[in-house]
Amino acid sequence: MAVLAFAVFAVASAALAAIDARTRRLPDALVLPAAAIALVLLLLAAICRDDPARLAGALFGAGLLLAPALVVHAARPAAWGGGDVKLAGLVGLHLGWRGMDAVALGAAAGALLSGAAGAGALSVRRGGEIPLGPPLLAGCWWGLAATL
DSSP states (O other), X not given: OXXXXXXXXXXXXXXXXXXXXXXXXXXXXXXXHHHHHHHHHHHHHHHHHTOHHHHHHHHHHHHHHHHHHHHHHHHOTTXXXXXXXXXXXXXXXXXXXXXXXXXXHHHHHHHHHHHHHHHHHHHTTSTTOOOSHHXXXXXXXXXXXXXX
């Protein structure tokens, strides 16, 4: 079940990154179903494995990335839109399933990639504004791959 959850997340990641890069929006019509599917599949995986700690880790990871995203969104909605906040929770859910090392590495990689993309946008005089979905998702997959 966990493999299926990550496969669905891979497809959703590709679609969300492409849409956000093109439109600077992360549609609820993709983010919310992806989160619901992931939650159900990871719950089933935890039950099948008799490993509730994995599910607890996934939920903790989601909260760990969701909370600061909500704070930034509340302070400066133009910097982190609502879709970015929901994506942070989705990313944290998958990273948390793998463990706190994956959460830390994926979050750090996403932040570094976002910063690099923003610096690149500043250097070409685009105001430094970038869609956050692609670097957040790339950081997530980096964190997942590095903790295999």
